[in-house]
Amino acid sequence: MRAFVTAVFAFLYLPIALVVLFSFNAGRHASEFTGFSVQWYGTALSNPFLVEALKNSLFIATTSALLAAVCGTAAALGLARVGLRTRAVFDALMGAAIVVPGVVIGISTLVALVQLFGVLNPFLASVWPDGQPPRLSLGYGSIIAAHGLFSMALVTMIVGTRLASLDRNLVEASSDLYATPLTTFRSIVLPQIMPAVVAGFLLAFTFSFDDFIVAFFVAGAQTTLPIYVFASIRRGVTPEINAIATIVLVASVLLVVLAQWQLRQRKPAN
């Protein structure tokens, strides 16, 4: 049993460890370790295509995570007030959004967007007063929308859990002390759920930053970091790829740990 568990973990983590190890390889082949060096990090960061992809990824991840944090929190607040039955339906739908494979989300989002653009673009062209009407197409917007939608379910669940453990008496006490509903939200509810909102944002960011599958379907002409890595691998795995992978790995782990830490912070009283 112990050997089995060891084997499973070795199978999981050894490749990752190798990637990290070979990112510090002095030689240019991924198969033999010829000495320690950080040169490939330099190479990677001086590659203009790669830096462009990294910038894209950071922009998309930040925007979609912000979108998800705001909309997801709003959704969680709304869901806290609906009836049990409606609540169960929405919980199931959100759970489904999280377990549906990326391929399905990617392809269905692509089909939906293309159909939508097919209707919207002629419509825009017909109602546009003069000059060139804007043409909606795949790109930043579609990746942000797809990632934001998925992450929103994530944030809604995390914030919803926190809201459920929020003492309803606090809201009533605030209301009893002459605070309008808006003030109560600002000074009591928001500070109490803030750790969950931040954690949700961080997880949404990580998801978007790491995502290849969904982005690959809806990216259009844009390149995100995972798409760039995938494209480069066709030309062989170089230590440069390993260096990028290591950067992404460290950043992701840091963010997830930060999110967990946020969730543990300031648990509501009782």
Added chain:
Amino acid sequence: MTAVPDIEFRGVTKRYGAVTAVTAIDLAIPPSAFVALLGPSGCGKTTCLRMIGGFEQSSEGQVFIRGQDMAGTPPYRRPVNMVFQQYALFPHLDVEANVSYGLRQARPRLSSQEIGRRAGEALEMVRLAGYGGRKIHELSGGQQQRVALARALVNKPAVLLLDEPLAALDKKLRTDMQIELQNLQREIGITFVLVTHDQEEALSMSDLVCVMNGGRIVQLGQPSEIYDEPADLFVADFVGKTNLLSGKVAGHTGDLVNVALADGTVIAARKRIALQQGEAVSVSLRPESLSLGATEGSPFKGIVRNRIFLGSTAEYAIEIQGIGTLLAKADHVIGHGNLFKPGEPVAIGFASGTPLAFPEIKNNGTNQRVAKNVEIIS
């Protein structure tokens, strides 16, 4: 009463779906009173309090605060403040910020000096001066309780609402807080409305007790009235300890009714409502109204089964053939050695007051509730 009542309920009914929590309540609370809403859990007392606070709206009838109909007025526009059962202090704010929370909502805004001064005064009033910078979780239960009080009173409300405020405290602290609350109420002179299921708490603190059961007010009166002259069997049993003996009406002598008990003994009792010949009744005998060891005219003879020595008094469980076990209470005189021992035969008479006879609880809707509650309490 000519003064406008601080709180008035007019025909207030509250339904939750098919469940009626409160039925046709009429109640006027005079200014500067300390009123206790007393009853078993589920009797509607908390619902009444929450309707004053504005957290629930009545399904029928009106709630007035100082003569103003409160229909549609949200909690944040009502001149009342509440001390919540679990205090509901804001855990992310310190003591000072908790206490000044209500003052900060005032429009036009109060100056920060004014807010600081009044919060300081409120903390001083509850003997927590200098605790302003503390975190809530650093305080003991009793201190949190006092912060909750200061947070409510700092706003100078027309009425202070207290929802089982002492339930979370231990016995010693509870007694201290009872006295403190009484003093505070007298000092500030505003109306306190206290919800409690603890009859001792209600009797000891308030000027006026409103006993509720099954969503209705059963009796409203001063604590001594409630204890001495309970309106019905439920109140007699719920408030204070009592012995309930079943019997049948055997006849009337003047205002008194003669009740034949199970063993044939006939005792004279007062009554609250007219009783028919042969009607099944329960007779309430307070433990302290019984005298032990009397030889002349003692209706009962029994055997002491248990003795509970309480210092100033002693309680006895006395078994009487054909009737059951009676609880009797006798004063203890220091050094007198007048204690009965378990197993000792004893004669029981009436020391003071006349027993009260009530119609036996019938088996219909509301009264079934009464019967159930009586079981829970006993």
